[in-house]
Amino acid sequence: MLEKTMRINYLYDFYQTLLTEKQQSYMSLYYLDDYSLGEIAEEYKVSRQAVYDNIKRTEAMLEEYEAKLLLFQKFQERNEWISKVKKMVDEGSLSHETLKTVISELEKLD
Amino acid sequence: MLEKTMRINYLYDFYQTLLTEKQQSYMSLYYLDDYSLGEIAEEYKVSRQAVYDNIKRTEAMLEEYEAKLLLFQKFQERNEWISKVKKMVDEGSLSHETLKTVISELEKLD
Numbered sequence: 106m107l108e109k110t111m112r113i114n115y116l117y118d119f120y121q122t123l124l125t126e127k128q129q130s131y132m133s134l135y136y137l138d139d140y141s142l143g144e145i146a147e148e149y150k151v152s153r154q155a156v157y158d159n160i161k162r163t164e165a166m167l168e169e170y171e172a173k174l175l176l177f178q179k180f181q182e183r184n185e186w187i188s189k190v191k192k193m194v195d196e197g198s199l200s201h202e203t204l205k206t207v208i209s210e211l212e213k214l215d
Numbered sequence: 216m217l218e219k220t221m222r223i224n225y226l227y228d229f230y231q232t233l234l235t236e237k238q239q240s241y242m243s244l245y246y247l248d249d250y251s252l253g254e255i256a257e258e259y260k261v262s263r264q265a266v267y268d269n270i271k272r273t274e275a276m277l278e279e280y281e282a283k284l285l286l287f288q289k290f291q292e293r294n295e296w297i298s299k300v301k302k303m304v305d306e307g308s309l310s311h312e313t314l315k316t317v318i319s320e321l322e323k324l325d
């Protein structure tokens with residue numbers, strides 16, 4: 106998956122509840138079910154351009170929400186810390202000091 | 216602090232970036248700086264009722280955002296897990312199995 110598409114998928118996952126029903130439908134068909142703009146237009150009896158404009162506006166809204174709430178960014182940072190801990194647990198190399206550091210980093214992210 | 220006030224404080228903390236500047240000013244004066252409705256009204260040269268209505272609408276908006284995004288709820292759940300781990304680390308009673316369970320619970324919250 107292209108990096109931009111992956112990012113939009115994540116942002117959609119985090120912020121979809123803030124979108125209108127129509128925005129959710131278009132985004133979900135386009136990004137999750139891999140419909141083309143033309144197929145969505147046909148399904149909803151609107152022009153291809155209308156679908157395109159709606160999706161572009163929605164993508165911009167998702168980026169605005171992310172700029173304000175940083176849910177995806179914090180998710181990634183939390184994920185990195187958790188991956189490190191998992192790896193160290195598996196290797197048996199996790200010290201209490203490291204665990205305390207990770208806990209304090211996770212708390213800062215909230 | 217009353218439970219409702221504490222809740223609004225948390226919700227404000229999570230969602231303030233989604234509010235307008237005026238909403239942020241009123242909420243911040245009322246909840247963080249402990250101004251009265253009358254004092255805010257005087258400061259902004261509006262009626263006490265206008266301030267009251269604005270704050271009540273903002274509180275409802277915060278609850279709507281929380282219903283959609285659950286940031287405060289997830290924060291509380293994450294916090295509970297992290298507190299448990301901290302306690303077990305301090306007591307030296309944290310097993311790798313428990314830690315793995317906690318990690319998987321934390322991942323589910325994202």
